[in-house]
Amino acid sequence: MTARCEAASPADTSSSGTPSEADEPGPAALLSAAECVLFDFDGPLCRLFAGRPAAGVAARLAEGLSALGCDPEVLAARTDDPLALLQEVAKHHGDGPVTARAEWLLTAEETQAAAGATPTEHALELIGALDAGGWKQAVTTNNSPVAVARFLRRHHASAPAAEHIHGRTSDPALLKPDPHCLVRALESTGTAAAAAVMIGDSPADCLAAKAVGVPFIGYAVNERKRRALEDVGARCSVRSLRGLLETARQRVRSREPGAGPPGAGSRG
The missing domain is CATH 3.40.50.1000 (HAD superfamily/HAD-like)
Known part of the structure; x- marks a missing residue:
């Protein structure tokens, strides 16, 4: 214990x-x-996401990746946790352009969130x-x-x-x-x-x-x-x-x- x-x-x-x-x-x-x-x-x-809810970040991330042909099942699995979504994308797509784009999109979201983080x-x-x-x-x-x-x-x-x-x-x-x-x-x-x-x-x-x-x-x-x-x-x-x-x-x-x-x- x-x-x-x-x-x-x-x-x-x-x-x-x-x-x-x-x-x-x-x-x-x-x-x-x-x-x-x-x-x-x-x-x-x-x-970090006090004024920019994580679920919304994950949804925008999924939307952006959908246009790149990311597997819809991967995007649906982790719609409320952007970091978990990034990990799922990496597991499915490896270190290719889809994963690189996911990381770029998440960095942009986090950087915007940091401007108003409590x-x-x-x-x-x-x-x-x-x-x-x-x-x-x-x-x-x-x-x-x-x-x-x-x-x-x-x-x-x-x-x-x-x-x-x-x-x-x-x-x-x-x-x-x-x-x-x-x-x-x-x-x-x-x-x-x-x-x-x-x-x-x-x-x-x-x-x-x-x-x-x-x-x-x-x-x-x-x-x-x-x-x-x-x-x-x-x-x-x-x-x-x-x-x-x-x-x-x-x-x-x-x-x-x-x-x-x-x-x-x-x-x-």
Whole structure:
């Protein structure tokens, strides 16, 4: 049975109460021990399709691919999930022009959506506090890196830097749960897997992190999401980023003049 850890904060003090869970490091401990934070994008950082519903994106994607002769059964199978639709197209059509067109269309939709995406509560503040506290940061996502960059520029976020945005490539087979984007992020930041932590909201995020030995903090805004993460082995989850933000701010305060040496994981 997986343990449930909840980040404590002034507004969220719930935690597991069983003795077996006491040995599991909580989210604050995982963050404090890390040198680098790997963020999933849609969920932990923003609601990408808040103003541009995913089902509509998938429908437009299907419409565009239909004109290219994409198998109608493939298009009908995943009409509400654009990423799943892309994967189905790739499985059926391989790396040919139909798959390339599907990826191009989805990138265009995501980039438009990023212009109006709603930031997740406390996410932008957390990015800033992590940067000030000395953590390295990267984005590891199944979405287009172009969309991520547009979102971060729109909110004047200087971190994660562009070279640490690792998103979808031209090969849909490398989408999470394949750990490809995590491996690239660890390489680009010069971080060992055990010295990083990933914040993600999907089973695919958790499985990708487990595949390379990166500790994982689930972002689960409801019980359904928490149970889905637990089902694939996630041992810690948070309902809000507020507790993690406070942990980061504590390190920032500790780095101020007269506060003593910086905490573990700060940049040299």
